[in-house]
Amino acid sequence: MSTQLSSRMKNISASATTALFARVDDMKRSGIDVISLNVGEPDFPTPENIKAAGIKAIEDDFTKYTNARGIAPLREAILKKVKEDNGAEYTMDEVTVTTGAKQSLSAAIMAVVGDGDEVIIPIPCYVSYPDIVKLAGGTPVFVKRNEDFSLDLEAIADAVTSNTKAIIICSPDNPTGAVYSEESLRKLADFAMKNDIFIVSDEIYEKIIFSGNKHFSLSSIPEIKDRVILVNGFSKTYSMTGWRLGYLCARKDVISTAVKVQSQTTTTPPSISQIAAVEALTGPQDSVSEMVAEFEKRKDFVVKGLNEIPGVKCHDIQGAFYAFFDLRSYIGATTEDGKVIENDSMLCEYLLEKSHVAIMPGSAYFAPGYARISFASSMDVLKKALERIKLGLNALKC
Ligand SMILES: Cc1ncc(COP(=O)(O)O)c(C=O)c1O
Known part of the structure; x- marks a missing residue:
């Protein structure tokens, strides 16, 4: 003892x-x-229409546990959003709503990374990626990015070993503000296929993008759909950090395993926030x-x-x-x-x-x-x- x-x-x-x-x-x-x-x-x-939807959810007593994967209207709204914005086709069992995008990241990493697995992380990187990998028993493998913070695909290729399980990327990126080009992401996709690894694609800043730049989602490439784990959420786009809501789209078995983590840790994402998030996705975007x-x-x-x-x-x-x-x-x-x-x-x-x-x-x-x-x-x-x-x-x- x-x-x-x-x-x-x-x-x-x-x-x-x-x-x-x-x-x-x-x-x-x-x-x-x-x-x-x-x-x-x-x-x-948080925009007024989203706040009003949250207030109504409370008044309607929508204040209890929900399905661990999130309520159906929200999952439907997410599927519509990823289809329209990202050109990605997912089904209802390929999406789960989480308690913030950070839980999407941790549930996804726990679903695919185990003891001894290596995860490539291009640096500079979001503070939480390495520790989430370590929490899952994996080892972060850091790879420097180019001087302009674009992906160094050669350095990534050099970092692969037989233990490599995944790579985590973020575009638009925290902390550097870099947006990866479609060309480099397509090359990364080929690389992931060739080496049989997952790509965790954190797209939480997708909508915060400046003139002359375009967001490209890895989820839009059908050939690698079974190895892309798409992370997104409501915190940044809709100024909803305190509502704690994110989502994950991936292969069915990845999602059902991530849902096991959710159901054994946070049970369900917050019910009130889910109603507000339906309004966020389906209401005006001004x-x-x-x-x-x-x-x-x-x-x-x-x-x-x-x-x-x-x-x-x-x-x-x-x-x-x-x-x-x-x-x-x-x-x-x-x-x-x-x-x-x-x-x-x-x-x-x-x-x-x-x-x-x-x-x-x-x-x-x-x-x-x-x-x-x-x-x-x-x-x-x-x-x-x-x-x-x-x-x-x-x-x-x-
Ligand atoms: C790159 C990145 N991913 C994920 C998150 C987590 O967001 P959430 O508030 O939805 O948990 C953040 C928050 O700062 C972030 O910067």
Whole structure:
């Protein structure tokens, strides 16, 4: 007998974004005026028609457990959406509704990854992918992306072993804002077929995409439909992070196995949110285009503003609402009180303490020397934040 904690959990980290969120919350509650550019959620309210549908669900007493896979009208609406938007044909037993896209990811990974399996993850990557793989008993295998954050298909090919089970990709991408081209995704699809591996395709930022860029869904390629696991959700497109709702489309046996995980962990996705999500998919979509237009203005402002700071380099952003920028020229700099900034975590800590701006260090995404800011804040807040970052960086001796 032993009261020691689980050995598997020893290798699991708490989400770095969630940890910084809690820290900033504490600072704000102690009266410090911190600007939070660390948060990965739209600053817009959930659209009125979606809120009204949720309120009606409560008034109608639709407040109980549902089918673990989600209510039929929602699954039907999802199938219609993926057919119309992504050109992908799925049936009712090839879709499940989850408690957030994060549960889609974890249920899917648990369904296909077991002890000793390897999962290729192109880096920089979303903070949770590696730990979700480890939770399932698998091993994350990191593969660098190209300088412009496109997929390095040769490096991916070099990383394959007989234990490779899957690759996880995200487009539009958190944290870099890259959108993978149809050509590179088709090559990845051929590669997955040749090597007999799954592709987990996280498309949660699908609708947040800027002029001149096009989203291509791997689920639209019929030849690889049996190995693509499509992850999507309502958090970002409809500003519904707190409603906790996502979905998964995949082969029937992958879905029924993922549903086992759901049924033994969260039982069902939230009933009220499911009614609201039917409205999100079937109701007017104007709020989505208005939000994306606003994000695009902010993106232009932030990219320009960051590139005007000496020593900072930010590439153009194709989608999502993050700027991922290069701060490597400040590593090794000295603060006014003589402290050496040894890495990006120290630099972000310095900007938090000195300039009261919370930004995520690139190493949280396996990209040391970089940092990520979310531009899900008003233009006024972004202006103030960029000034603070500039002042903070200028005060360093390089
Ligand atoms: C790339 C990516 N995938 C999945 C998620 C999880 O989203 P959800 O709120 O639906 O769980 C996030 C949230 O930040 C994300 O950035």
